[in-house]
Amino acid sequence: MQAQSSKVKALSPSEFEGLMKNKGAVKVLDVRTSEEMAGGYLPGAINIDFNSDNFKSEISKLDKKRTYLIYCKAGGRSNEAATILQEAGFTHLYSLEGGIDAWQEAGKPIKK
Numbered sequence: 001m002q003a004q005s006s007k008v009k010a011l012s013p014s015e016f017e018g019l020m021k022n023k024g025a026v027k028v029l030d031v032r033t034s035e036e037m038a039g040g041y042l043p044g045a046i047n048i049d050f051n052s053d054n055f056k057s058e059i060s061k062l063d064k065k066r067t068y069l070i071y072c073k074a075g076g077r078s079n080e081a082a083t084i085l086q087e088a089g090f091t092h093l094y095s096l097e098g099g100i101d102a103w104q105e106a107g108k109p110i111k112k
Helices: 012-020 032-040 055-058 075-086 099-105
Strands: 008-013 026-029 069-073 091-097
Touching: 008 012, 008 075, 012 026, 012 069, 012 075, 012 099, 055 075, 069 075, 069 099, 075 091, 091 099
Parallel strands: 008 091, 026 069, 069 091
Antiparallel strands: none
């Protein structure tokens, strides 16, 4: 599935993990529910539930100059969330292709 815009690049788990190593410059956003996150999440992720009523107010508190790595369970919500972030003026956005499911299939670490 293609991202709706050329500015939001979908990355493979390995590419995503490579960008995560730059901790000072990037923030990892988990846009799943807190229940989903309780089952395991990417190291260092901040949870902002895409389906919550306050999603837009929560993202408005974030620094638009930073790079954000966005993921959900399988890639759908993160693409939608990235589009909303982009519309809100964020410019450095990447989504995890296949979400945390693909991450785990690739044998990447999660925290619980």
